[in-house]
Amino acid sequence: MDQAPYVSSPSDKSADAPVRQAGKKPIVTPMMAQFFEIKAVNPGYLLFYRMGDFYELFFEDAEIASGALGIVLTTRGKHLGKEIPMCGVPVHAAQDYLKKLIRLGHRVAICEQLEDPAEAKKRGSKSVVKRDVVRLVTPGTLTEDDLLPAGTNNFLGALSMISHGEFDFALAWADISTGETFVVDLGENRLADELARLNLAELILAPATEQKLGESKILPEGLVRHVAMAAPETFDSEEATASLKSAFPQIEVTGFTRAARSALGALIAYVAETQKTASISLRAPEVQTATGLMQIDLATRTSLEILATNRGEAKGSLRHTIDRTVTTAGARLLARRLSAPLIVPDHINKRLDMVETFVADTIARETLREHLRQTPDLTRPLTRLALERGGPRDLVHVGFAINSARQLAEKLAGMDDLPAGLVELAQVLDAAPGELAVRIKSAIEPSPSVLVRDGGFVREGFDAELDEQRGLATKSRTVISELQAALASQTDIRALKIKHNRVLGFFVEVPATHGKKLLDEPFLNKFIHRQTMANAMRFTTAELGELEGRIVRAQGRALEIEQVIFDRLLGQVL
DNA sequence: ACAGCTTCGGGGACCT
């Protein structure tokens, strides 16, 4: 079994070390005290500690991450007389690094600044900004598209064990990027087969279960990619039942066995712990009865090469060979069905009737395939939106998906001799909330930014004040180009240009040969020197500063309005 | 294409 790398942190020893030595200056700086405190409650995670524009890693975390990511290992300050190893990544580029670390099997705790630095200053000049972990990123709890595999589910599982002479097991699993949740009761003999079928990204175990599995060698090496050790209480049937009840108030918990409740409870607790404040959105668990699906033992599964070849490659597997799906959701469904074939004749016939319809009707098949090809994945955008990690593009995809579902329903309904399965499907699809799609379409640009904070995603004409603010920003830009002409003629420098970059904002640039002129009367007071380059000099003026301020304010207000519009639509989606 | 500087936002050391 491949254990996730465990990071033993220096915090274990130092967390409660005295901050001051009697009469001497502090030996642990306030920031390090905060770091150790946060580190101590998240053992086993690399701590991404937010400092301004960077996520910083310290001590062993820094050594591990710098090696794994190929970034520079440096130092920052001292702790107990020794230099503190540090490495860091800029926040805007953190996603790529996070992806690499997760791929390598590391687990990462994201620690953010929870207040404005000005607030901290108010508490005293030596206080540090309040920080805490907002999310734990593990292989089984990903929601970001570029961290997730496209064509397969990313399953997180929890295995419970109940001993009464013999051992009863239950396995609960969920894809938190889609919300699908399942549970099954298992005997010891079927454990390996079931885990092989599901190919979990991460499995949660209580220490006793891990020990038992290790001793009895029930599971072959490498079957479980990453193990997360959970506190035994989360599997405890009372606590588990409580978390189950609060996660799914609508379902009857007594319908599950004790082992199933235990596994589900631990799964829910783990999701809640890793997602912190973000609301979890798992769907009601579906009980997988062993009777409806074919049991395939591990050896058979491996030699059938259903999802992967014996060597573990996708290429050459059954799935890879026959997969003609056109959507990622379709690819995931195909993988699931191939892994667990039906065995009940009625179910098989119902599915075959649906297949037959499309085998016979080439035109309908091609029309629907073409239609599906243009349908975005709905489940993952929805989950991101629910976890407050979604953006305008997710909203648009939800709208597209709704329209697409309704059109699909229409196309199905227009076909003759529809089998029962497809009639049911058409009904489900037709129930999609079309009005919501209309609202999204009327408010949001067809291909908007991914992030809300980038702005510019609300359509022109949707909100009068937004249009007005955008107009102000545009108008100020026109004024700036007029200003350039005016300044060029006033100074008699034809090469005078007004430019913009992220550092200086708007500035006046003149060739070096003319620069000196602006440093003297009569321009001395008007042009404020900012930068001298090899071939040019850069200045700002009060007027330019004011225009820039106007643009910045208008853009800021516009963004606020867009945020409100986004939040309102988000409320209607969820 | 590439070297070298600057940026971001914090914390800390060392002053008064």
Add this chain to the structure above:
DNA sequence: AGGTCCCCTAAGCTGT
């Protein structure tokens, strides 16, 4: 206590 100066990743400029 408060002010000033210095420091530090990766990345993105600027200048050659």
